[in-house]
Amino acid sequence: MKTFIIGIAGGVGGRLARLLHDHGDEVDGLYRRPEQGVALAADGINATRGDLSSLDPTALAHMIRGSDVLVFSAGAGGEGGNAGTTAIDGDGLTTAITAARSAGVTRLVLVSVFPDAWRGRAVSDTFEHYIEVKKRAEVELVATEDLDWLIVRPAALLDDPGAGRVALAPALIHTEVTRDDVAAVLAELVHTPEIHRKILELTSGDTPVPDAVSHLLRE
Ligand SMILES: NC(=O)c1ccc[n+]([C@@H]2O[C@H](COP(=O)([O-])OP(=O)(O)OC[C@H]3O[C@@H](n4cnc5c(N)ncnc54)[C@H](OP(=O)(O)O)[C@@H]3O)[C@@H](O)[C@H]2O)c1
Numbered sequence: 001m002k003t004f005i006i007g008i009a010g011g012v013g014g015r016l017a018r019l020l021h022d023h024g025d026e027v028d029g030l031y032r033r034p035e036q037g038v039a040l041a042a043d044g045i046n047a048t049r050g051d052l053s054s055l056d057p058t059a060l061a062h063m064i065r066g067s068d069v070l071v072f073s074a075g076a077g078g079e080g081g082n083a084g085t086t087a088i089d090g091d092g093l094t095t096a097i098t099a100a101r102s103a104g105v106t107r108l109v110l111v112s113v114f115p116d117a118w119r120g121r122a123v124s125d126t127f128e129h130y131i132e133v134k135k136r137a138e139v140e141l142v143a144t145e146d147l148d149w150l151i152v153r154p155a156a157l158l159d160d161p162g163a164g165r166v167a168l169a170p171a172l173i174h175t176e177v178t179r180d181d182v183a184a185v186l187a188e189l190v191h192t193p194e195i196h197r198k199i200l201e202l203t204s205g206d207t208p209v210p211d212a213v214s215h216l217l218r219e
Pocket of ligand 1: 006007008009010011012013030031032033050051052053054073074075076077088111112113114153154155156157158179
């Protein structure tokens, strides 16, 4: 199985890449900075350098052709203000959808966010814009009739070591989850193509990751 990760050098993307590689899968992905490519290569992962904000769908299609699944885990992370968020978290997904169609890659997994993250807190306009762009991206993906999409909404991300236990369901209360556990869930979902066309929220919890995913097959 081959997975292409847009955002492969990111906190979640990098962890996912290494899990899939250790599992024996083929992994590729998009990263921006040369040193990120060196670090990935040191772990046996040959990824592709490029900037999502300036890539056209044809160029991205060329990169992802032959992949079984495309994971979109990129995010501007506040860089470039609202315009940066729109360009990466919003327009970047549009580019990925167009490229996936063109390359014949039918599975697309989007790492999104709880729309109700931090309700009740005084958040910045930038954060409100980020939530709106992520939601619009979800709406665009859900409207595709030709893609086997899957949306995973992690709660607030932590760099603590993963517990290997999570809660994964269509609706959860927004709390926290480690990037390790998000990557573990994504790896399990990548290997479970029967789960598609679902929006799943993800927090820390009590259920071992494989059980949390296999439970969805029985619903
Ligand atoms: N932070 C949270 O609490 C939280 C909660 C829920 C959901 N999320 C979402 O979860 C996803 C993954 O989070 P994360 O912690 O892995 O984020 P991250 O570490 O910031 O990773 C995002 C990756 O996207 C890449 N990227 C940004 N602009 C790019 C561009 N123009 N071209 C190519 N790559 C670009 C970044 O590249 P560089 O490394 O070069 O900057 C980075 O590697 C994000 O979409 C985020 O919105 C975050």
